[in-house]
Amino acid sequence: MRHLLRLPLLSAGAALIVSGLLPLDPASAAAPACTVEYTATNQWAGGFQGSVKVTNNSALLSSWALGFSFPGGQQVTQGWGAKWSQSGRVVIAANESWNGALGTGASVTIGFIASRSDTDRPPTVFTLNGTVCNTDTDPTDPTDPVEGAPQLRAEGNRLTDENGATRRMLGVNRSGGEYMCVQGHGIFDGPVDDASVKAIADWKANTVRIPLNEECWLGLDNIKPEYRGANYINAVKALVARVAAHGMTPIVELHWTYGQYTGNSAGCSDVHASCQKPMPNAQYTPSFWASVANTFKDDRRVVFDLFNEPYPDRATPTSAQAWSCWRDGGTCPGIGYEVAGTQDLLDTVRATGARNLVLVPGIAYSNDLSGWLAHAPTDPAGNLAAAWHVYNFNTCSNESCWEATLAPVAAKVPLVAGEIGENTCAHGFIDRVMKWFDDRGLSYLGWTWNTWDCASGPALISDYDGTPTAFGIGLRDHLRALG
Incomplete structure (x- = not known):
C-alpha cells in the first residue's frame, strides 16, 4: 500500500486419432466448472x-x-x-x-x-x-507437500515446492519496517517476537510479507545509528527466521526508496526514503538488492518482492513510456532521478547467485498488469511471479477488469495479490477478491497485520495477540476455512 516457449503449429492436414480416454471419477465430477x-x-x-x-x-x-x-x-x-x-x-x-x-x-x-x-x-x-477441471473441489495434489516453509519455485503458472507439490501464498503483510526507522521511532511498529509471529500462524496464514526501507538497510547517515545498517539487517533477519520457523514463507519487499519526486501523485517532496516513490532509483536500489540477495540467497524459503507499488504512469505522458520505464529504467519522463528498472534489479539479484522466487509488480501502484507479459524482465533462473495489489478504491477493482487483465497473466505465470484490502472497515470487497483468486488457485495477502484504524489504513488486528478487527475477521475466518 502507498502511506515460454512458442511452438510451431502442425500443418492443417495432420491426422488426429482419438482413443484411450483418461477415466474420470464420477463422484468428483458432480459439478465441475x-x-x-x-x-x-x-x-x-x-x-x-x-x-x-x-x-x-x-x-x-x-x-x-x-x-x-x-x-x-x-x-x-x-x-x-x-x-x-x-x-x-x-x-x-x-x-x-x-x-x-x-x-x-x-x-x-x-x-x-x-x-x-x-x-x-x-x-x-x-x-x-x-x-x-473434472471436479467440484480442488483434488489432493498427487505430490505430498514438504513440511514447514517451502522453497517456492515458479513452474509455468503455478508455485511449487521442492517435492513439486502446488502451493499458494496466503497470508498477511507485517508493515512497519519501511517507515519506523526513517521516522526515527524504531525498526518495527509493534512486537515481532515469537508470540506475535505465532499469532499470525494461528490464523492459518502461510506467508508474511515484510516491507523494508533501503536507506535503513544500507545504513545511510540520515537514519539514527540504532535503527540502521547492521542493527536493522539483524532485526529483519531475526523476523524472517521466526516467520520461517512457524512454517510460513517470508517475503522481503522494498517499500520506500531514495529519490526526489514532486510530480503528479507525489507522496512527499523529501529526497530520502520517507514515502512511496514512482520507481526505484539507480543510485541506491541496486546496492540494496545486491545486499539483500547475498543475505538470503542460501535460504530459498525467502521470496524477494522487487518494489512495492511502481507508478511511473503518473509521471510519464503515455502508457508505453511508463512500461518502458518500468522495465528498462534510465531517464524516464517526469522523474528527476535516474531510475533502476525491473530488469536492472532482477539482474542484480541473479548476479549474486540467488535463485529465490522473485515477485515483479505492475504499474499504477501495482494495480495494472495490462503490459506485464509484454514487458516482463528476462530471468535466467526462470523463477518469476507477477505481483498485483487491489483495494476497493483502485481502478481495477471489479471482476470484469480481473478477467480482462489478470486472467491472461495468471495463465502464463504465478500471480500473487501482494496486498488486498478495503477502507470500509468491513470485508465485503476482499471476500470478492478472495473468491476470484480461490477459484483460480491464486495467492493473496491481506494488508496489514498492524493495530491501526480505518483512518490510517486497513488494519487486520486490534491487538498483536491476533484479535481481529471487523475487516480482519473476513480474512482470518477465510484462511482458517481453507486451512
Whole structure:
C-alpha cells in the first residue's frame, strides 16, 4: 500500500486419432466448472500424439488457457488449436485469436505432438484459467507437500515446492519496517517476537510479507545509528527466521526508496526514503538488492518482492513510456532521478547467485498488469511471479477488469495479490477478491497485520495477540476455512 516457449503449429492436414480416454471419477465430477478429456494415441518410439477436449461449464470466457503437468518427462514439440508452451513439467495451451470465446457448455479440441519416455504417465490435474477441471473441489495434489516453509519455485503458472507439490501464498503483510526507522521511532511498529509471529500462524496464514526501507538497510547517515545498517539487517533477519520457523514463507519487499519526486501523485517532496516513490532509483536500489540477495540467497524459503507499488504512469505522458520505464529504467519522463528498472534489479539479484522466487509488480501502484507479459524482465533462473495489489478504491477493482487483465497473466505465470484490502472497515470487497483468486488457485495477502484504524489504513488486528478487527475477521475466518 502507498502511506515460454512458442511452438510451431502442425500443418492443417495432420491426422488426429482419438482413443484411450483418461477415466474420470464420477463422484468428483458432480459439478465441475470445466471438463477435460485427454487422449494419447499414435504412440511410437520416442513420441506420441495427443488430443485434449476442453468444455467450459461455467460463465462465458472471452479468453482461456489450459494448464496441466506431465509427470513422466514428456515434452511438447508441436501443437495446434492453441498457443502451446512448456516450462519444466508444466504445459500451458492458450487460445488462438480465433477461438478465444468459450461459452457455457461450449467445447474446443486442441492437439499436440510430444516426446515420450519409457515411464510416461498421463496428466491427472487440468486447470482452465486457473480453475481445476473434472471436479467440484480442488483434488489432493498427487505430490505430498514438504513440511514447514517451502522453497517456492515458479513452474509455468503455478508455485511449487521442492517435492513439486502446488502451493499458494496466503497470508498477511507485517508493515512497519519501511517507515519506523526513517521516522526515527524504531525498526518495527509493534512486537515481532515469537508470540506475535505465532499469532499470525494461528490464523492459518502461510506467508508474511515484510516491507523494508533501503536507506535503513544500507545504513545511510540520515537514519539514527540504532535503527540502521547492521542493527536493522539483524532485526529483519531475526523476523524472517521466526516467520520461517512457524512454517510460513517470508517475503522481503522494498517499500520506500531514495529519490526526489514532486510530480503528479507525489507522496512527499523529501529526497530520502520517507514515502512511496514512482520507481526505484539507480543510485541506491541496486546496492540494496545486491545486499539483500547475498543475505538470503542460501535460504530459498525467502521470496524477494522487487518494489512495492511502481507508478511511473503518473509521471510519464503515455502508457508505453511508463512500461518502458518500468522495465528498462534510465531517464524516464517526469522523474528527476535516474531510475533502476525491473530488469536492472532482477539482474542484480541473479548476479549474486540467488535463485529465490522473485515477485515483479505492475504499474499504477501495482494495480495494472495490462503490459506485464509484454514487458516482463528476462530471468535466467526462470523463477518469476507477477505481483498485483487491489483495494476497493483502485481502478481495477471489479471482476470484469480481473478477467480482462489478470486472467491472461495468471495463465502464463504465478500471480500473487501482494496486498488486498478495503477502507470500509468491513470485508465485503476482499471476500470478492478472495473468491476470484480461490477459484483460480491464486495467492493473496491481506494488508496489514498492524493495530491501526480505518483512518490510517486497513488494519487486520486490534491487538498483536491476533484479535481481529471487523475487516480482519473476513480474512482470518477465510484462511482458517481453507486451512
